[in-house]
Amino acid sequence: MKIQLDQEKCVVSGQCLLAAPEVFDQRDEDGIAFLLTESPGADTVAEVRHAAAVCPVLAITLED
Amino acid sequence: MTIQEFPMARAAGCPFDPPPALHELQREAPLTRVRLANGTTPWLVTRYAEQRALLSDPRISADVRHPGFPAGASVDRHRVSIGFVLMDDPEHSRLRRTVTAPFAVKRVEAMRPLVQSIVDGLIDEMLDGPRPVDLVQAFALPVPSLVICELLGVPYTDHDFFQDNSKHLVNRNASPAERREAFQIFNAYLDDLIGAKTAAPTDDLLSQLAARIEAGELARAEAAGIATLLLIAGHETTANMIALGTLALLENPDQLTLLRETDDPKLIAGAVNELLRYLNIPHGGRRRVALADIEIAGELIRAGEGIIMANDIGNRDPSVFTDPDTLDLTRDARGHLAFGFGAHQCLGQPLARMELQVVYGTLYRRIPSLRLATSIDRIPFKHDGSVYGVYELPVTW
Numbered sequence: 001m002k003i004q005l006d007q008e009k010c011v012v013s014g015q016c017l018l019a020a021p022e023v024f025d026q027r028d029e030d031g032i033a034f035l036l037t038e039s040p041g042a043d044t045v046a047e048v049r050h051a052a053a054v055c056p057v058l059a060i061t062l063e064d
Numbered sequence: 065m066t067i068q069e070f071p072m073a074r075a076a077g078c079p080f081d082p083p084p085a086l087h088e089l090q091r092e093a094p095l096t097r098v099r100l101a102n103g104t105t106p107w108l109v110t111r112y113a114e115q116r117a118l119l120s121d122p123r124i125s126a127d128v129r130h131p132g133f134p135a136g137a138s139v140d141r142h143r144v145s146i147g148f149v150l151m152d153d154p155e156h157s158r159l160r161r162t163v164t165a166p167f168a169v170k171r172v173e174a175m176r177p178l179v180q181s182i183v184d185g186l187i188d189e190m191l192d193g194p195r196p197v198d199l200v201q202a203f204a205l206p207v208p209s210l211v212i213c214e215l216l217g218v219p220y221t222d223h224d225f226f227q228d229n230s231k232h233l234v235n236r237n238a239s240p241a242e243r244r245e246a247f248q249i250f251n252a253y254l255d256d257l258i259g260a261k262t263a264a265p266t267d268d269l270l271s272q273l274a275a276r277i278e279a280g281e282l283a284r285a286e287a288a289g290i291a292t293l294l295l296i297a298g299h300e301t302t303a304n305m306i307a308l309g310t311l312a313l314l315e316n317p318d319q320l321t322l323l324r325e326t327d328d329p330k331l332i333a334g335a336v337n338e339l340l341r342y343l344n345i346p347h348g349g350r351r352r353v354a355l356a357d358i359e360i361a362g363e364l365i366r367a368g369e370g371i372i373m374a375n376d377i378g379n380r381d382p383s384v385f386t387d388p389d390t391l392d393l394t395r396d397a398r399g400h401l402a403f404g405f406g407a408h409q410c411l412g413q414p415l416a417r418m419e420l421q422v423v424y425g426t427l428y429r430r431i432p433s434l435r436l437a438t439s440i441d442r443i444p445f446k447h448d449g450s451v452y453g454v455y456e457l458p459v460t461w
């Protein structure tokens with residue numbers, strides 16, 4: 001799986017980081033989310049899917 | 065088919081459930097027209113999937129000045145000029161991003177010890193004071209008030225003024241004019257304080273706003289408006305979750321026992337999400353207006369028509385949450401819509417969650433025999449306000 005994150009859309013809800021802290025983090029200066037990895041391991045796939053589902057601005061897209 | 069009036073009344077004896085009429089409308093269709101007090105007939109969206117789809121659709125606007133905006137009693141027009149909550153992108157995003165940094169999850173986590181000491185201090189005072197006590201005044205309101213003081217950087221010597229003035233904002237007996245005055249007092253106070261922080265910055269949100277004014281990124285009135293929005297948006301909401309949440313737990317003793325007997329942060333975090341889902345206190349609905357024709361669920365919402373997303377009933381959608389009318393602290397309720405959805409989704413949500421985790425994780429453990437000092441039918445509920453809750457909660461132990 002490959003993840004894309006559109007930082008232009010991000011509204012700093014923090015939801016992705018809560019769902020999958022191994023994969024998402026937030027910038028110090030403004031809290032905008034960024035990816036710690038673009039290709040998460042098999043053990044975090046469910047969490048990443050959840051993150052994409054709860055992102056309020058649909059900024060997270062997944063490719064299988 | 066006759067068009068129903070909105071908002072609708074809750075059923076007597078079911079203070080935690082959305083109005084029965086909303087359940088019926090949801091069963092019939094994902095969206096339908098309703099009539100507001102001003103005679104207009106906007107769309108009411110009752111199902112979860114359609115609420116999410118519309119709230120994240122860039123073709124809807126939160127601009128209350130738009131003629132088609134479904135304003136009701138619960139939309140406070142005096143708040144129009146403040147902050148960014150009733151603005152659209154790109155203006156909304158420009159202003160929101162000036163204050164996002166302190167709401168990042170890790171920054172909020174760093175405030176947890178401070179929130180814990182505020183909560184413990186208030187419980188100490190309650191335990192030393194007379195019984196029964198009104199939990200709203202003694203605990204539910206002071207918690208968010210003191211937390212927001214810390215976040216903004218309100219000097220300690222002004223905390224009493226701050227709390228007194230907050231009470232006027234949420235006082236049931238205050239007239240709209242009195243509430244507006246309390247609001248303006250805060251706006252003027254925060255504007256002055258931003259001035260003071262420009263001269264002598266400290267490590268807090270108001271000083272960061274002051275620095276942005278100096279850098280030419282924000283006008284002073286914009287900065288004061290944002291500070292006032294943060295104060296108002298986080299205050300009554302969090303207080304109502306504390307008091308109404310406590311009442312809901314007292315009425316569901318098996319669920320209260322779960323919380324009283326755990327120190328598992330996962331369970332407590334899950335309990336907070338479930339109480340947010342179940343109570344969905346912003347019960348006036350998320351209000352928007354369509355900027356273009358939008359086809360959804362076989363209906364056509366025309367450009368210029370108003371749309372109300374009733375998240376209280378969305379959070380009870382049986383296709384998303386099994387047995388949705390049951391309070392079950394162990395369910396996975398993370399997908400709830402109590403903080404809204406889309407670009408305006410609550411900015412303060414990490415802070416609100418953390419505050420509620422500390423409160424629900426502490427109050428019932430420290431006062432295990434906490435109980436109502438009256439019967440539930442005597443509790444005054446906020447049926448009229450845009451945020452649901454209780455005006456008073458007499459408790460004893």
Ligand code: HEM
Pocket residue numbers: 126148149150160212293294295297298299301302305345346350351402403404405407408409410411412413415416
């Ligand atoms: C449990 C407590 C809370 C609840 C239930 C809640 C709920 C909401 C909801 C539903 C919205 C969306 C409004 C819309 O879409 O029209 C919102 C927006 C907002 N909330 Fe909260 N909130 C809470 C606590 C807080 C706190 C503690 C703060 C800050 C200290 C805060 C700051 C904001 C701000 C600034 C907005 C506007 C966001 C925007 O327009 O971009 N909230 N809140």
Ligand code: SF4
Pocket residue numbers: 005009010011012013014015016017032033051054055056057058059060
């Ligand atoms: S869930 Fe979406 S909006 Fe929220 S922080 Fe992550 S990317 Fe940003």
